[in-house]
Amino acid sequence: MSEPLVIGFETSCDETGVGLVRGHTLLADALATSMAEHERFGGVVPEIASRAHLEAMVPTVHRALAEAGVTASDVDAVAVTAGPGLTGALLVGLAAAKAYALALDVPLYGVNHLAAHVAVDELQHGPLAEPSLALLVSGGHSSLLLVPDLAREVTPLGRTIDDAAGEAFDKVARVLGMPFPGGPPIDRAARDGDPSAIDFPRGLTGPRDAPYDFSFSGLKTAVARWVEARRRAGEPVPVADVAASFQEAVADVLTAKAVRACRDHGVDHLVLGGGVAANSRLRALAEERCAAAGIVLRVPSPKLCTDNGAMVAALGSRLVAAGVEPSAPDLGADSSLPVDVVTR
Numbered sequence: 001m002s003e004p005l006v007i008g009f010e011t012s013c014d015e016t017g018v019g020l021v022r023g024h025t026l027l028a029d030a031l032a033t034s035m036a037e038h039e040r041f042g043g044v045v046p047e048i049a050s051r052a053h054l055e056a057m058v059p060t061v062h063r064a065l066a067e068a069g070v071t072a073s074d075v076d077a078v079a080v081t082a083g084p085g086l087t088g089a090l091l092v093g094l095a096a097a098k099a100y101a102l103a104l105d106v107p108l109y110g111v112n113h114l115a116a117h118v119a120v121d122e123l124q125h126g127p128l129a130e131p132s133l134a135l136l137v138s139g140g141h142s143s144l145l146l147v148p149d150l151a152r153e154v155t156p157l158g159r160t161i162d163d164a165a166g167e168a169f170d171k172v173a174r175v176l177g178m179p180f181p182g183g184p185p186i187d188r189a190a191r192d193g194d195p196s197a198i199d200f201p202r203g204l205t206g207p208r209d210a211p212y213d214f215s216f217s218g219l220k221t222a223v224a225r226w227v228e229a230r231r232r233a234g235e236p237v238p239v240a241d242v243a244a245s246f247q248e249a250v251a252d253v254l255t256a257k258a259v260r261a262c263r264d265h266g267v268d269h270l271v272l273g274g275g276v277a278a279n280s281r282l283r284a285l286a287e288e289r290c291a292a293a294g295i296v297l298r299v300p301s302p303k304l305c306t307d308n309g310a311m312v313a314a315l316g317s318r319l320v321a322a323g324v325e326p327s328a329p330d331l332g333a334d335s336s337l338p339v340d341v342v343t344r
Contacts, residue, residue, distance in 0.1 A: 004076035004320050007064070007100065008313025011093030012085025013140070014038060014049045018064040020075075025067035026123045029310040032056035035181070042180050043170065046156040050088035057096050062081045062308065067073045067216045075104055082110030082327075083337030084140070090333035098329065107326035110344040112337055113307075113314045115154055117273040118147060119318055120311035121300045122264030128331070129269040133157075135258040137282070138274035138307075139166030139181070142214045142254070144261050145339060147271075150315070151322035156339045157261055157282025158212025161204075165250050166276045168216035172246050175224045176239050186243045187279050193244030195281075198226065201247040206255070212261050219249055251282040255289050262295050271323045278302035285289075319343055 003023035010017035014035055021026040034052030065072060076304045080097030083090060092108070101108035118134045131148040142160035147153075163171070166183060173182025178189070200222050203215035223246050230237050262270055272286055283299055290297040304310060319342075327344055334344065 004317070005070065005318060006077045006313045006316040007075050007123050008309045008311070009078070009080040009093040009097045009317055010307055010309045011053045011089045012081045012314045013307060014044045014052070015304065015307040016053050017307060017312070017315040018060045019205060019307030019311070020068040020070065020143065021123065021310065021313035024122050024126060026310050027070070028064040029308055030060045030064035030067060031308055032060045037211055039180050042174055046086045046088050049086060050092055051112045053089055053092035072100065072104060075100070075106060077107050077109065077316055077320050079109040079312050079319070081113045081116065081312055082331060083334035084113055085335060087333050090335065094331065094333055098331070101227035108329070108331065109316045109319050110283070110327040110331040111312055111319070111338060112342050114141060114143060114145070114339045115150060115342045116311040116315040118145070118271055119315035120304045120308070121273065121298050121315050122318070123310060124300050124304065126299050128271065131267050132156050132269040132271055133258065133262050133267045134273060135254060135269040136274040137165045137254060137276035140164055140172065141274065143339060144212045144214070144258060146265060150209065150342070151318050151324055152342065154340050154342055158210065158214065158257065160214040160216065162215050162217035163220055165214070165216055165254065168220045168250065171220050171277065172223050176225050176242060183276060183279060186247055187281070189240050190244035190281065193238070193240030193242070195244040195248035197238065197241035200245050201301055202249055202253050205253060212257055214257070216250065216327050219246070242330060247281050248325045249280065251279070251285045254282060255286045257270055258286070259289050259293050261297065263293065267304055268294065269298065271320070272297065272299045273305055275304040275306045
């Protein structure tokens with residue numbers, strides 16, 4: 001008998017994602033984004049995101065089914081992001097997922113967005129080693145997770161105490177006159193800059209600081225003050241050097257803490273995920289430091305690092321295979337769903 005076909009719905013922020021997965025095989029990953037509608041506001045506007053999800057949902061489902069060469073009646077289970085995320089956006093995905101699960105008479109799994117970012121790597125590199133450690137870096141999250149069993153046990157080791165890394169990229173990009181979202185333009189500008197040109201601070205790296213937590217608010221402020229000082233003095237701002245030095249500070253802290261956590265917990269597999277995992281310097285430095293420490297680094301392709309339906313379907317597939325009980329029909333959205341709650 002073939003493995004169950006799982007459809008996944010992702011609407012935690014501004015991406016409407018629908019994925020289809022059978023086992024560890026990705027069959028379809030359809031995506032619609034409302035990013036262009038948020039650009040002029042310099043960030044995601046929850047109400048706009050929710051309306052965009054409503055408009056994009058059915059066409060995105062149809063595209064996913066067509067790409068996979070299946071029909072809705074072939075689906076064996078439905079998975080959907082239940083949190084964390086924007087409440088209004090999550091509710092759109094939940095409503096759609098419940099409707100399909102009810103109409104098709106198949107089980108429904110409400111899953112954790114962060115755990116899904118870990119699960120998506122299985123679509124590219126096969127089953128995760130257990131335990132593994134995961135470094136998830138995005139616009140809303142910067143987390144270090146110990147993953148003994150992705151279907152049942154995820155333990156948070158560290159998190160951001162203020163700005164997430166992706167949020168810092170967006171704010172620094174704004175200071176430098178770059179568009180939203182800030183990650184890609186900073187990455188491009190940094191290629192022509194000197195990462196050692198400016199010694200920006202590394203937050204929470206002192207001997208008395210929390211070993212696995214992150215802080216990027218001070219770094220963001222330091223960049224803004226440095227740029228403002230240059231402008232007040234009438235001096236040109238070396239945008240490439242600022243971008244490269246800022247990016248280096250972020251990558252340095254993230255990778256150093258991830259490798260330290262691996263060593264401290266005796267784990268030799270690290271998964272790097274989330275939208276900021278597409279950053280070229282972060283990927284390169286993680287690869288360099290993991291190789292030196294004897295740690296196997298697993299990084300999904302950039303397309304799978306950002307929010308998508310494939311990651312939700314991947315976690316749903318893992319839950320089905322593990323025999324985890326489905327969610328109740330009255331499953332609700334939880335904007336602050338704890339990372340150690342893999343499914344609701």
